[in-house]
Amino acid sequence: MITTQPHTTSYYAASRNDLTEHPVLQGEQTADVCVIGAGFTGISTALHLAERGYKVHVVEANKVGWGASGRNGGQMIGGISGEDKMAQSLGPEGEKILWDMRWAGHQIIRERVNTYHIDCDLKNGYVDVAIKPRHLRAMQDEMDYLEKHNYPFEYTMLSAEQTRDAIGTDAYIGALQNMGNGHLHPLNLCLGEARAAVSLGVTIYEQSPVLTIEPGSKAKVVTADGSVTADFVVLAGNAYHYIEPKMRGLLLPVSSFIMATAPLPDTIVQQINPQDLAVCDPNYILEYFRLSADKRLLFGGRCNYYGSDPEIIKRHLMPRMLKIYPQLAGVPVDYGWGGTIGVTVNRVPQMGRIAPNIFYSQGYSGHGVNVTHLAGQIMAETIAGTFERFDVFANIKPVRLPGQHLFAQQMVALGMMFYKLRDKL
Ligand SMILES: Cc1cc2nc3c(=O)[nH]c(=O)nc-3n(C[C@H](O)[C@H](O)[C@H](O)COP(=O)(O)OP(=O)(O)OC[C@H]3O[C@@H](n4cnc5c(N)ncnc54)[C@H](O)[C@@H]3O)c2cc1C
Known part of the structure; x- marks a missing residue:
């Protein structure tokens, strides 16, 4: 028997602002569309469809936002993972489509927060930090790309000194600050969209x-x-999906962990992040951090650990946080939790169908806050009969890992070793 679960031991679950309980599915129901999974993909799809007048039922194994959507770093990162592959597949005519899709998720989130009055601590401001000279070169390329397309938000390269002023650490050699990206309380966003x-x-x-x-x-x-x-079904279970055999081996389930300190005194906040920016490093095995609305440091990264014990998670993450912020030694840590990210081998998100009327969208490879919102819009327009943007993703053949459901953890461990080596280059 499959047991259902409450929210995990996260800061987000402890500070959620909506305690609505939805009923268990009973009896024979009908709908135009049935969505499986109530994370960002599922809820976003349902909301887009409802705005178009469809009758939608969402069926969730646990709670709204129980999966990655209610556990993540809350970093509203721009762009779509695997864009280089997508650009190759689209050719030069596709550049405008790709550029527009890069930011569509942010736009949807902002509109929804305004339209539906969702209280989710949404803030603009984000830095990609550089550890090696090649990261600075990649950031310069990104700057050129933003300039070419007249990006409407403020963006600037920061020197090592400016980076220290912005985020209070000498750990990085520079950064790209982008005020069009940002951060938010992901569980409260998901619950607000569900409402x-x-x-x-x-x-x-x-x-x-x-x-x-x-x-x-x-x-x-x-x-x-x-x-x-239902006339249509949308599978939105991402890395937590376990029912459809045709979708086995498409995703690598990668664990990531976060800890939340106690609220920090204002003097420390002014030292380590006076502009309230989200921070993300460029490694494959990356670290990401930001302040919550009540000024905790939420610090995330990958660990060689597959469990969910908050004490073990804190022990793994603490030394990494102290390397960046030695001044936080002795600060209490109130929460530790983990979740599973659906990563695709070529990094491109996967949209497709397993039957003419059964669609799926998954595998945002760490960019899900933004791209799930785009995906929900694409799922809804596809069901309504417009396939142009769905085909951008569906035309890129996913790489399937044979036997991955049997050896998932071993594959992830091997993959992580490979990426650790690449990070060192
Ligand atoms: C620790 C962590 C940190 C992250 N940080 C960031 C970040 O800072 N920025 C960013 O952009 N992305 C981040 N991500 C990735 C992002 O959270 C995900 O890409 C995104 O939330 C995926 O949303 P989803 O709705 O597709 O999947 P999920 O939110 O995982 O939802 C899937 C839902 O489907 C349900 N489900 C599965 N199978 C069934 C079934 N058989 N029946 C009914 N329901 C089912 C599950 O219970 C679950 O609630 C992070 C992920 C993790 C885990």
């Missing part, structure tokens, strides 16, 4: 793991106590 979706008629079921999907001109999504029969 908006319900206000437009969407029905959400929680604690209702989907066990099978019976394909057909009307597909039937079946749980232990009920079913939803």
Whole structure:
């Protein structure tokens, strides 16, 4: 039997501002569209569809935002992972489509926060930091790209000294500050979007793991106590998805962990992050951090650990945080949690279908806050009959790992060793 789970031990779950409980799916229900999974992809899809007038049911195994969407770093990162592959596939005519899609997720988030009055601590301001000269070169290329397209937000390269002034550490040799990216409380965003979706008629079921999907001109999504029969189904389970055998081996489930300190005194805040910027390093095995609204440092990264014990997570992350901010020695840590990121081998997000009316979207490879929102819009327009942007993703053949469901952890460990070596170059 599959058991359902409450939210994880995160700062986000402890500070969520919506405690709505949705019912368990029972009996035989019908809808135009049934969405499986209530993370950003699922909720975003449902909300876009509801705005277009569709009757939508969302079926979630645990709670709204229980997966990566309610656990992540909250960094609103620009761009789509795997853009170089996408640019190759699209050719020169595709440059404008790609540029527009790069920022579409941010735009959707901002509009939704305004339209539906979602309280999720949304802030502009972000720095990509450089550890090696090649990172600075990549940032200069990004600057040129932004300039070429008249990027409407402020952006600037920071020297090592300016980086120290901005984020209070000597750990980096420079940075690219981009005020069009930002950060937010991801669980409160997801819950707010779910609330908006319900206000437009969407029905959400929680604690209702989907066990099978019976394909057909009307597909039937079946749980232990009920079913939803729908014209279309959207699979939005990402790295937590476990039902559809046709999708095995498409994603590497990579664990990432975050800890949250106690709220920091204002003197420290002014020293380490006076402009309240989100910070992300350029490594494959990356570190990311930012302040929460109540001025905790939320510090995240990967560890060689597969469990969920907050004490072990804190022990792994603490030395890494102190390397960047030695002045935080002795600061208490209140929370530690982890989650699974769906990473694709070629880094390109995957959109496709496993039957004419059963679609999926997944594998944002660490850029999910932004790209899930784009994906929801694309899923909705695809169901409404416009395939142009869906095809941009669907035309890039995903790399499938044979037997990956049996050897997932070993594959991830091997992949991480490879990327660790690349980071050292
Ligand atoms: C620790 C961590 C830090 C991250 N940091 C960032 C960041 O700072 N910035 C960024 O852009 N991205 C980040 N990401 C990635 C980002 O969070 C994800 O890309 C994004 O949230 C994926 O959203 P999703 O809705 O596709 O999947 P999820 O949020 O994982 O949701 C999938 C849902 O599907 C449900 N589900 C699965 N199977 C079934 C089933 N059979 N029946 C019913 N329901 C089912 C699950 O219970 C889950 O709730 C991070 C991820 C993690 C884990």
